[in-house]
Amino acid sequence: MSKYDVFELFTYLRKCPDAYVQPSDFFMKEGLNSIALIYDTYRMVSNDFLKNEFDIPAGFNFRAIQDNHWRAIHISAWLLSHPDFINCPSIENKLYSFWFEELLHASEYVKYNEWISDDERAEEMVRLLLYCCEIIPDGETKDEAADKLSSLSSVDRHKVLKESYEAHERIMNIKREMAEKKAREAANTYGRE
Incomplete structure (x- = not known):
């Protein structure tokens, strides 16, 4: 060979x-x-x-x-x-x-x-x-x-998985913050009525 x-x-x-x-x-x-x-x-x-x-x-x-x-x-x-x-x-x-x-x-x-x-x-x-x-x-x-x-590459694959996980976590945090904000706004609207 x-x-x-x-x-x-x-x-x-x-x-x-x-x-x-x-x-x-x-x-x-x-x-x-x-x-x-x-x-x-x-x-x-x-x-x-x-x-x-x-x-x-x-x-x-x-x-x-x-x-x-x-x-x-x-x-x-x-x-x-x-x-x-x-x-x-x-x-x-x-x-x-x-x-x-x-x-x-x-x-x-x-x-x-x-x-x-x-x-x-x-x-x-x-x-x-x-x-x-x-x-x-x-x-x-x-x-x-x-x-x-x-x-x-195991190192590259791990890096991609980590970045993907971190991006997913950021998305989940944004969704959680938006839901909390929406709940606060609904509570404020309810409290004014």
Whole structure:
């Protein structure tokens, strides 16, 4: 298949082994060593297995990351083990943004197991990774890829739902205020008679 084929990457992601879905060792004694997994993924992507410097800010607080987000990172590390990403040093400096910014926001709305079990969420992770790495999927233009990611985005969907809910609340408040005003006017008219 072609390099960076969304369907191929999607299929690969859906085969994520159970070992990658384990909680982080920050939460369980027998959990997955998340830091080692991140560093090994950096090494595999850069194809520099002696590398000790990574694009993670000094003093970054790994303990502040929630379990759901850690598990999403673990699953994405499996995705990054696909041959398309091995020995691809041009994306190494983009992984921090993917893991600790974009995936953080998406993980607020997606339960970790949905990244594997739900077709749309699996495709969202693939497209989010490609977007963060500035890779255009095979057979798509930049605009097509952006549109497809936008249509799948959990963050965008939540934002639309929130705006819709807030608009509905504003309408209900206006209706309530109008009804109260009408009741007051009727009471005033009744009181004058």
